[in-house]
Amino acid sequence: MNNSPITTSIFDLFKIGPGPSSSHTIGPMKAAFDFLQRLGQLPETSLQQAADIHVHLYGSLSATGKGHGTDRAVVAGLLGWKPDTTDPVALLALLKDPAQTYPVRVGEREFGVGPEHIHFERKRYDSPYANTMVMRLAGSGPDGGPLTLLEEEYYSVGGGFILRKGEEQAGSSGALPYPYGTMKELKTQLDDHHLTLEQLMLANEMALTGRTRKQVFQDIDRILDFMHKAVRRGLRHRGILPGSIRLHRKAPVLYKQACGLAHSSDRFLIFLNAYCLAASEENAAGGIVVTAPTSGASGVIPGLTYLARHHFHYDRAVLRSGMMAAAAVGFLVKHNASISGAEMGCMGEIGTASAMGAAFLTHCAGKSIDAIEAAAEIGIEHHLGMTCDPIGGYVQIPCIERNAMGAVKAYNAFLLATSGLPSHQKISLDAVIKVMKATGRDMSTKYKETSEAGLALSATEC
Ligand code: SF4
Structure with a gap:
C-alpha cells in the first residue's frame, strides 16, 4: 500500500466538466491549459523563434482518443478553456471542419492549431503511465534547423487528474x-x-x-x-x-x-x-x-x-x-x-x-x-x-x-x-x-x- 497520507480534495475527486471521459477529455484539456500558461512565461525571444505547437497523444489516449474527443479537448485547453466553465456545445463544434485552425494566443504571437497539429501516436512511449501526452513548441534556429523551444510531458492518470513529468501528483498540500x-x-x-x-x-x-x-x-x-x-x-x-x-x-x-x-x-x-x-x-x-x-x-x-x-x-x-x-x-x-x-x-x-x-x-x-x-x-x-x-x-x-x-x-x-x-x-x-x-x-x-x-x-x- 502507499505509505504517504491522502492529500486529495473532495472537489478534485468530484469535478464538474464536459463528457465523455475524464482521462481522455478533462485531463487533456487541463494539460493543454497548463501548457498554455507555461508558453505565456517564455521570453519574447523564444516566442519570436517559434512556429508551431504540436501535441502527441500516446497509449489509450491514442487508441480511443478520437471517440473520446481528446483532440477537441486539447484544442479547447490551448484556447484557454477550463473544464468547469466550458460550453459543451462549443466544445463539440471544435474540429468539425478538418481544414479549420484555431488561434492560440501567447503574448503578441498567435499560433494556428488544427487537426494536423494533434498526433495520435500508435507507437509505444516510454513513460510510467498509460496515458501520456507530449506538448511541444517548435521553431527553427538561426541556422534554419529544427528547435524545440518548450516541451512538457503530461500523464492523464484517471478521473481528470494530471501529472507533469518531474512533479509530484498535483493536489493540495498542508498539514492534515x-x-x-x-x-x-x-x-x-x-x-x-x-x-x-x-x-x-x-x-x-x-x-x-x-x-x-x-x-x-x-x-x-x-x-x-x-x-x-x-x-x-x-x-x-x-x-x-x-x-x-x-x-x-x-x-x-x-x-x-x-x-x-x-x-x-x-x-x-x-x-x-x-x-x-x-x-x-x-x-x-x-x-x-x-x-x-x-x-x-x-x-x-x-x-x-x-x-x-x-x-x-x-x-x-x-x-x-x-x-x-x-x-x-x-x-x-x-x-x-x-x-x-x-x-x-x-x-x-x-x-x-x-x-x-x-x-x-x-x-x-x-x-x-x-x-x-x-x-x-x-x-x-x-x-x-x-x-x-x-x-x-x-x-x-x-x-x-x-x-x-x-x-x-x-x-x-x-x-x-x-x-x-x-x-x-x-x-x-x-x-x-x-x-x-x-x-x-x-x-x-x-x-x-x-x-x-x-x-x-x-x-x-x-
Ligand atoms: S472503464 Fe472503459 S468500459 Fe468502463 S465506463 Fe470507462 S470507458 Fe467504459
Missing part, C-alpha cells in the same frame, strides 16, 4: 489534522479522536483547501446539483447519441415505464436504471457531468443520490454526509490502486464508483464505519477483473448500461453489508484494493481502454 492512507488508518483516527467519518472528512478538507465548513457544505451541494441536473437533462433528452454506433438514448423510455408501474415491484429498479442511464447518456453526448470518480462512471453516484433524494427523501445534510463517505472510498482506491480505466480496466472506474455508491447508501442509512467498509469492499470485490473495451472508443457500450449495473450492485452491496455483523466480513477494504491493483497490473493492455479486444471487436458492424 487526521492523516490516513488506508482504511485501517482511517478507522484508527476515528477511534483515537472519537470522531464521526463526516467530522474527520470535513476537518481534513478544510485544512487541505482552506474552505470553511459552510463553504465545504455549499460546494458539496453544488456538486449534487450538477449531478442531478445531468440526470434531469438525460431524462428529457431523446434521440441518438453522437458517433458511429448510432445508439438510441434509453433513459426517457425507462423513466416513462417506471412512472406507469404504480404497483410493480420492478418500479424501484427501473427508476434507478433510468437515473443512471440519464446521467451516463448526457456524458456520452458530451454534456456537463461530474466525475464520480471518472466521467465514464458518472452515472452511478448521480443515480443513487437522485434516488436517495427523491424516493428515500433524505435531506441535504444526509446526502452531503453520504457524499463524504463516498469520497473517502474513492480516495482510498485512487491512492492505493488507480481509478483509471487505462490502468485498471473498468473495475477501476465502475468498480470504484459502485464501492463509493455502496458506502454512500450505508452512511446515509446511519450504519457504522465497519458496515461502510464492508459495503465498499463488496462493491469492489464483485467488479474484480472487469475489463474496459468500449466499442469504437465511444463511452457508450458497455459504459452506459454498466453505470446502471454498478448502481444496482452498490445497492445490493449495501444490503449484504448491513445484514449480519460487519465484523464477520472476511476481506477488508484495504485487502481488496490491493487485489484490484495486482489484477490491473496483470490485465492485458488490450482490455485497458484501447478498444483492441473484447466487446470492441465483437460488434464491428456498429
